[in-house]
Every structure is written in C-alpha cells, then in structure tokens.
Amino acid sequence: MISGLITDTLSRTLGAATPLLLGTLGEIYAERSGVLNLGVEGMMAAGAVAGFGTAMSTGSPWAGLAAAAAAGAALALIHAFLSVTLKANQIVSGIALTMLGLGLSGVWGKPFVGAPLSARFSPVAVPLLSDLPVLGEALFRRDPVFYLALALAGGLAFVLHRTRWGMVLRTVGENPQAADSAGISVSGTRYACVTLGGALAGLAGGYLSLVYVPSWIEGMTAGRGWIIIGLTIFAGWEPWKAVLGALLFGGIDVTQYLFQDAVSPNFLKALPYAATLLVLMASARRSAGSAAAPAALAAPYRPGER
Amino acid sequence: MARIESLELRDIRKEFDGAAANDGISLTVRSGEVLALLGENGAGKTTLMNILYGLYAPDAGEILVNGARVRIAGPADAIRMGIGMVHQHFMLVGRHTVAENAALGLRGVPFLRPGAWVAGRIREFSKRYGMAVRPEAPVWQLSAGERQKVEILKALLKGAELLILDEPTSVLTDSEASELFAAVRRMTAEGKSVVFISHKLTEVLAVSTRIAVLRKGRLAGTVPAAGAGRAELARLMTGGDVISAAARGPRIAEDAGAPALAVEGLTVLGDLGPAAVSGLSFTLARGEILGVAGVSGNGQRELGEALAGLRPAEAGSLVVAGVDASGRSPRALRDLGMRHIPEERLRLGVVGSMSVADNAVLSCHRDPRFAKGPFLDRAAIRAHAQGIVDAYGIMTPSADARAGALSGGNIQKLILGRETEGTPAVIVASHPTCGLDIGAAEFVRSRLCAKAAQGSAVLLISEDLDEVLRLSDRVAVMFEGRFAAVLPNSGLDRGRVMLLMAGGGEAGRD
Numbered sequence: 012m013i014s015g016l017i018t019d020t021l022s023r024t025l026g027a028a029t030p031l032l033l034g035t036l037g038e039i040y041a042e043r044s045g046v047l048n049l050g051v052e053g054m055m056a057a058g059a060v061a062g063f064g065t066a067m068s069t070g071s072p073w074a075g076l077a078a079a080a081a082a083g084a085a086l087a088l089i090h091a092f093l094s095v096t097l098k099a100n101q102i103v104s105g106i107a108l109t110m111l112g113l114g115l116s117g118v119w120g121k122p123f124v125g126a127p128l129s130a131r132f133s134p135v136a137v138p139l140l141s142d143l144p145v146l147g148e149a150l151f152r153r154d155p156v157f158y159l160a161l162a163l164a165g166g167l168a169f170v171l172h173r174t175r176w177g178m179v180l181r182t183v184g185e186n187p188q189a190a191d192s193a194g195i196s197v198s199g200t201r202y203a204c205v206t207l208g209g210a211l212a213g214l215a216g217g218y219l220s221l222v223y224v225p226s227w228i229e230g231m232t233a234g235r236g237w238i239i240i241g242l243t244i245f246a247g248w249e250p251w252k253a254v255l256g257a258l259l260f261g262g263i264d265v266t267q268y269l270f271q272d273a274v275s276p277n278f279l280k281a282l283p284y285a286a287t288l289l290v291l292m293a294s295a296r297r298s299a300g301s302a303a304a305p306a307a308l309a310a311p312y313r314p315g316e317r
Numbered sequence: 318m319a320r321i322e323s324l325e326l327r328d329i330r331k332e333f334d335g336a337a338a339n340d341g342i343s344l345t346v347r348s349g350e351v352l353a354l355l356g357e358n359g360a361g362k363t364t365l366m367n368i369l370y371g372l373y374a375p376d377a378g379e380i381l382v383n384g385a386r387v388r389i390a391g392p393a394d395a396i397r398m399g400i401g402m403v404h405q406h407f408m409l410v411g412r413h414t415v416a417e418n419a420a421l422g423l424r425g426v427p428f429l430r431p432g433a434w435v436a437g438r439i440r441e442f443s444k445r446y447g448m449a450v451r452p453e454a455p456v457w458q459l460s461a462g463e464r465q466k467v468e469i470l471k472a473l474l475k476g477a478e479l480l481i482l483d484e485p486t487s488v489l490t491d492s493e494a495s496e497l498f499a500a501v502r503r504m505t506a507e508g509k510s511v512v513f514i515s516h517k518l519t520e521v522l523a524v525s526t527r528i529a530v531l532r533k534g535r536l537a538g539t540v541p542a543a544g545a546g547r548a549e550l551a552r553l554m555t556g557g558d559v560i561s562a563a564a565r566g567p568r569i570a571e572d573a574g575a576p577a578l579a580v581e582g583l584t585v586l587g588d589l590g591p592a593a594v595s596g597l598s599f600t601l602a603r604g605e606i607l608g609v610a611g612v613s614g615n616g617q618r619e620l621g622e623a624l625a626g627l628r629p630a631e632a633g634s635l636v637v638a639g640v641d642a643s644g645r646s647p648r649a650l651r652d653l654g655m656r657h658i659p660e661e662r663l664r665l666g667v668v669g670s671m672s673v674a675d676n677a678v679l680s681c682h683r684d685p686r687f688a689k690g691p692f693l694d695r696a697a698i699r700a701h702a703q704g705i706v707d708a709y710g711i712m713t714p715s716a717d718a719r720a721g722a723l724s725g726g727n728i729q730k731l732i733l734g735r736e737t738e739g740t741p742a743v744i745v746a747s748h749p750t751c752g753l754d755i756g757a758a759e760f761v762r763s764r765l766c767a768k769a770a771q772g773s774a775v776l777l778i779s780e781d782l783d784e785v786l787r788l789s790d791r792v793a794v795m796f797e798g799r800f801a802a803v804l805p806n807s808g809l810d811r812g813r814v815m816l817l818m819a820g821g822g823e824a825g826r827d
Binding site for chain 2: 173174175176178179181182185186188189191192193194306314
C-alpha cells in the first residue's frame with residue numbers, strides 16, 4: 012500500500028517535471044544568449060496542438076513530437092526576427108507570442124477536443140533497474156521523452172560550459188560587443204539559441220498532449236510557460252539546476268493528488284504559482300552573486316552604439 | 318600569418334549625421350614601427366581605427382595591405398589580415414576567465430574545453446612579451462592594467478601583426494604604462510607594427526617612431542618622433558589655438574570666520590568591508606585649494622563620496638560653513654553649499670538618456686527659478702542650460718540633445734557649469750580632468766581656480782601630480798585611508814611627495 016503510494020507519487024512527480032525541464036532548458040539557452048522569450052506559454056500551446064494533431068493523423072507519437080518541436084521553433088523564429096533583427100522590445104514581443112500561440116492553438120485544436128489518442132509512446136524499461144522494488148517502476152519504466160529530457164539536460168550543460176559553442180553563446184549574452192569584436196555573429200548565435208529554445212518549449216507542449224494528459228484541451232498548458240520562466244531564474248541559468256527546479260515544481264504539482272481529500276483543491280491548484288512567486292522573491296535577493304542574469308539579457312545589440 | 322610590411326589608408330572619409338568625423342585622411346604604417354595617432358578628443362582618431370578594424374565602413378577611401386587593395390567588412394576580416402585592436406573600453410566578458418576570453422574568436426581552438434587549451438598559449442605569450450596574467454583568473458577580479466594585458470594577449474594570440482592601441486594608458490598607473498611600453502618595444506623588435514592612439518604628448522614622444530596628428534577629422538601633419546618638439550605638436554593638435562595654462566589668482570584675504578569645511582575623525586567603509594578612510598581630520602579655508610594626491614585605491618573615492626553624502630560615514634563629523642552636516646543627505650549637503658564633481662561622470666554626473674537641458678538642472682531642479690507652481694518651467698530650464706552651453710563652449714547640437722552623446726570633455730563642462738554656479742562653499746572635485754584633452758582639462762582647471770578666487774573652498778582629488786602641484790595651496794598625500802602628510806605647496810619637492818604616495822613617508826615609517 013505505502014510502496015504503491017510512493018511509486019505513484021514519484022511517477023507523477025517525474026511526469027509533471029518533464030515538460031517543465033524541457034521548457035526551462037530551452038529558455039535557459041535563449042536567455043544565455045541575451046534574448047528574453049516570454050512566449051514560452053504560447054510556444055508550448057502550439058507544440059501541444061501540433062504534436063497531438065500530427066500524432067493523430069500519422070499514427071506515430073514520434074512524428075507528433077517532431078511536429079511539436081517544429082511548431083515551437085517556428086513561433087520562436089518570429090520572436091527572433093522581432094527582437095534580434097528588428098530590435099523590438101523583447102517583453103512586448105514575447106507576450107504577443109504567448110497570445111498568438113494560445114489563440115492559434117485554440118483555433119487549430121477545435122477538431123481534436125475530446126478525441127482519444129491511440130498513438131502513444133510505449134514505456135521503455137531499463138534492463139535490470141526497472142525490476143527494482145518501488146523505485147524501478149517509477150524511475151526506470153517510463154516514456155522515452157523523459158529519458159530524452161534528462162539526456163538533454165546533461166548534454167546542454169556540457170555544451171554550455173565545456174565547449175566552444177557554449178563559450179560563444181555565453182559571451183553573446185554577457186557582452187555582445189566583445190563577441191562582435193572577436194568576429195562572432197551576434198545575430199546568428201541569438202537566432203540559433205532562440206530557435207532551440209522554441210523547439211524545446213514545443214517539445215514541452217507536445218509532452219503534455221501526447222504523454223502527460225494525453226489528449227487535447229484548450230488552455231491545457233495552464234500557465235506552465237510562466238512557471239518555466241520563473242524556473243529559469245530559480246535555476247540561475249544553469250541546466251543542471253533546472254533538473255532540481257523541475258523536480259521541485261513537479262512535486263508541488265503532485266500535491267494536488269496527494270492531499271485532495273484533506274485540503275481545499277483551490278488552495279492546492281494555486282500552490283505552483285504561489286511557489287513560483289516565493290522562488291522569484293528569493294532569487295531576487297541573491298541576484299547580485301554568481302547566479303546573476305546574463306548581463307545583456309533583453310538588450311538588443313546595436314553595433315557601434317555608445 | 319603573412320607579415321604586414323606596410324598598411325596604407327587612402328583618403329578615408331566617414332560621416333556621422335552629416336558631420337565628417339574623418340575627412341580625406343591618408344596614412345601609412347610600416348613593419349617594426351610605432352605610429353602614434355595624436356589628437357584631441359573628437360579629432361577622429363578612434364573612428365579612423367574603427368574603420369581599419371572593420372567596425373565602421375568608410376564612406377570613401379581605400380585600404381591597402383602590402384600594396385594590394387583590401388576590403389575589411391568586419392572585425393573577422395581584419396583579424397584574418399593580422400590587424401588587432403585593443404579598444405579603450407575593454408571588450409571582455411567579466412564573468413569568464415582570462416583563458417575563455419582569449420579563446421573567443423580564436424582559430425584552431427578545440428571544440429571541447431577551449432579555455433584549457435588556450436591557457437598554455439597565454440603563458441607562453443605572456444612570458445615572451447613580459448605581460449604576466451593568470452589564465453584561470455576570472456576577469457572581473459583583475460585590475461584595469463591586467464585587463465589591458467588580457468586584451469593585448471588576445472590580439473597577439475589571434476596573430477596580430479599590426480596592433481591598434483586606443484588610449485592604452487588612460488587606465489594605467491605610471492609603472493603599468495612603462496611595462497606596456499616595454500611590451501610594445503618587444504613587439505616592434507619582432508617586426509610587428511603598433512598604432513598608438515593618444516592625446517598625451519609625453520607618452521607619444523616616449524614610445525613612438527612617427528607621429529600623425531589629427532585635428533577635427535583631418536590629418537594636420539605627420540612628423541618623425543625623433544626631434545619632434547612639444548610646442549610644434551601642440552600647435553598641430555590645436556591648430557594654433559593658444560591654450561592658456563590655468564593659473565592661480567591671488568588668494569582671497571584670510572578671514573577669522575569658520576572654515577568652509579571641517580572634517581573630524583572621518584571613517585568610511587570601502588566596498589569590500591574594511592575602512593577605506595580611517596579617522597581623517599582636516600579643515601579647508603575659504604578660497605583655498607587643497608590637493609589630495611595619492612595612488613588610486615587609497616581611499617580617495619570613498620572620501621569624495623562621503624563628503625558628497627553618497628556614502629555613509631562610520632564615524633566622524635562634518636561641518637560645512639559652520640553648520641554640522643554629519644550624516645546629512647546629499648540634498649541637505651548641497652543646500653549647505655557642498656558641490657560634488659564626481660569621478661565617474663557618466664554614471665554619477667549626468668543621466669545619459671536625458672537632454673542637456675534636463676541635466677543642467679539635475680541637482681537644482683527644486684530651485685524656484687525652474688518651477689511654475691508644482692510644474693517645471695521648461696522655458697527657464699532651457700534658458701539656463703543654454704546659458705551654461707554658451708558660457709562653457711559646450712559642443713552640442715542643441716540643449717535638447719541627449720547628454721550621453723556628448724564627448725567626455727563636454728559632459729564635464731556641463732557638470733562643472735551646473736555644480737559651480739554661484740559661489741558654493743565647498744567644491745569636491747574628484748579627478749576632474751581625467752580623460753580630458755589638453756584644452757578641456759585647462760578649462761576645468763582655470764574654472765576651479767576662478768571659483769577659489771571668488772571664495773569657494775576646493776578639495777581637488779587627483780592622480781595627476783602635476784595638476785595637484787600646480788593648483789593647490791596645500792597638498793595632502795593620501796595613503797591607506799589617511800593623510801600621510803599635509804604640506805604647504807611652496808618649494809615642495811616632487812620626489813618627496815611621490816615617496817609619501819608610495820607609503821615611504823613619515824606616517825608609513827612606524
């Protein structure tokens with residue numbers, strides 16, 4: 012009984028954490044290159060509907076996932092064009108993107124509302140480990156996207172800190188003048204990072220409609236895009252800390268199921284958002300230290316400006 | 318990397334907003350040579366070099382390397398041709414290590430662990446040119462002099478054969494500057510060439526082979542450094558304008574009244590915690606200029622900020638014109654007649670994104686002269702600003718122009734006009750001529766002298782020992798948060814002051 016509850020809680024926590032992790036990794040990359048993208052919620056919604064629709068029509072959840080990433084990336088390209096090429100205000104552009112993504116997903120998703128998804132990912136069982144008692148079922152017999160997200164976290168952390176690409180993109184986000192002076196394309200780097208961020212936000216949305224729920228309901232992202240922006244700050248723009256943050260918030264999400272008999276459901280529903288607020292307030296206090304935001308965050312780069 | 322035997326600029330022209338920053342400039346730099354580019358602020362030196370480095374595209378003219386015409390569309394092209402540039406404002410990422418900064422944009426850097434790979438090459442180059450830096454150190458921990466070494470090493474690692482140094486000594490102490498000159502000589506001995514941008518005659522004569530003088534965007538003349546006279550160069554720079562050296566007028570008569578400023582036991586904490594100013598006491602009489610000499614970082618900045626009310630004092634009292642002003646706010650201090658010319662003029666002196674007119678009343682905006690009931694009197698503010706612009710000869714398109722777009726000298730004149738209006742009781746001037754060209758610097762100095770002659774007391778904090786010795790009635794030497802000595806400035810021995818600055822004085826002997 013108790014072991015069943017632990018397995019169930021852990022499994023739900025990881026499920027809730029996966030889209031948060033994917034989205035946060037993407038936003039970390041965009042912001043590390045100096046572009047604030049507040050359109051995560053919209054890109055997730057577009058990813059969710061594109062993923063669901065594609066999986067329905069092709070019968071392949073993998074095709075759905077690819078479509079989700081492509082939809083997120085396509086929306087992100089709009090943001091990149093506005094904020095990098097046209098040097099528009101990134102906050103305004105990001106919020107517009109959120110509204111656009113939510114609106115488009117509502118229109119495109121009409122035919123899919125309430126449709127059951129037949130094309131699902133089958134769980135991948137890690138040999139030996141999945142037979143462990145209690146933990147095996149929750150940790151090592153999961154959908155493949157979960158493992159993909161973890162691998163991405165490790166890979167993106169490595170690229171960011173140990174490779175030339177990472178060094179270039181960190182420079183672009185800290186001091187674009189220095190990057191430009193070293194012959195690096197600031198615009199190209201930012202386009203690449205924002206697009207990658209969009210693809211990951213799209214994946215996060217696709218995970219919701221293909222794995223987590225799995226079905227399409229309008230507004231199913233339910234503010235997770237905003238939580239992701241908070242998590243990016245909580246993680247101090249470090250991919251490995253994003254794993255911790257996503258697990259923490261995934262756990263908070265699951266309290267809704269654990270305590271639904273004891274505590275008011277409205278209070279439980281508000282918890283993730285209240286937690287985001289608390290985390291942001293705590294992060295604001297330490298932002299002077301090493302976990303400070305990239306120095307050129309949200310500042311368009313204009314060559315030759317004093 | 319092919320050696321750059323000669324690099325030629327032909328009839329370069331560049332306009333900004335219709336005004337020619339460079340107008341038909343032709344120059345040649347040869348291998349093994351140090352070409353100094355001398356000129357006042359705004360003469361077009363940096364613009365010309367930014368064109369050579371590919372940051373700006375010239376409107377007309379051509380560039381030839383070893384006799385062949387080249388097109389430099391961006392810094393990447395310039396680097397490929399062996400041109401390196403160290404900007405006046407360093408292009409470094411503070412949060413990255415020295416090695417990571419150097420690895421940026423370097424060819425042949427491995428994909429994995431780029432910083433680690435480049436560390437070895439940094440050590441090799443820093444030994445070869447006598448510029449010691451630690452590759453693992455994060456850049457934000459380094460001093461300005463060390464950061465400059467990183468910038469130079471960065472350029473050399475990229476294979477620079479021609480190195481452009483933009484005002485390299487403006488952030489250096491004297492000993493750091495001689496270290497830099499030694500490195501420059503090692504480079505030219507290897508056949509590299511160096512373009513050295515400066516507005517300081519002394520160092521230009523010390524380090525360069527040839528001197529090209531720019532004035533108002535045009536080439537005023539090119540002379541070999543050997544045998545060049547200071548007077549001739551100054552004439553080329555200013556176009557024959559005579560710059561009158563600021564001179565002290567007669568001191569106003571001593572009066573028996575209260576001193577303009579009395580400081581007793583002042584202790585101020587530095588940014589890092591420990592006291593930067595410890596138990597400092599001094600008085601300043603009306604009409605007196607007290608010069609504070611010292612190597613930077615001995616508490617001068619904290620002293621200036623504490624007097625202006627910008628930094629709280631831990632202990633001690635402050636009496637301005639007979640009124641106790643301890644612990645007062647900057648506004649209250651200002652109302653008592655305390656004026657402050659800050660060290661960081663762009664950060665503390667003006668709001669760059671606001672107009673010249675708004676900046677002209679920034680600290681006296683509550684003055685009834687500029688108010689119409691609860692509203693600002695725009696016309697009065699504009700008239701007041703225009704008055705300062707005319708009186709100080711500030712070069713600005715109009716009083717409505719953005720203050721941040723003005724040159725350093727013009728910004729300083731604007732601050733001076735605002736802060737020295739009337740006869741303030743005390744003027745605290747922190748490094749008032751730092752980074753200004755000769756003409757602007759002399760203007761600032763003569764203005765401070767004039768104010769002293771009218772009865773203001775001036776505290777002149779400066780790293781320029783010549784300036785301190787020339788203007789001050791008394792010289793205080795600051796060392797480790799205390800005045801090592803306060804000496805009357807008559808027949809003062811320069812060597813003795815420098816010894817005191819280095820801590821080898823009376824106070825440092827115990």
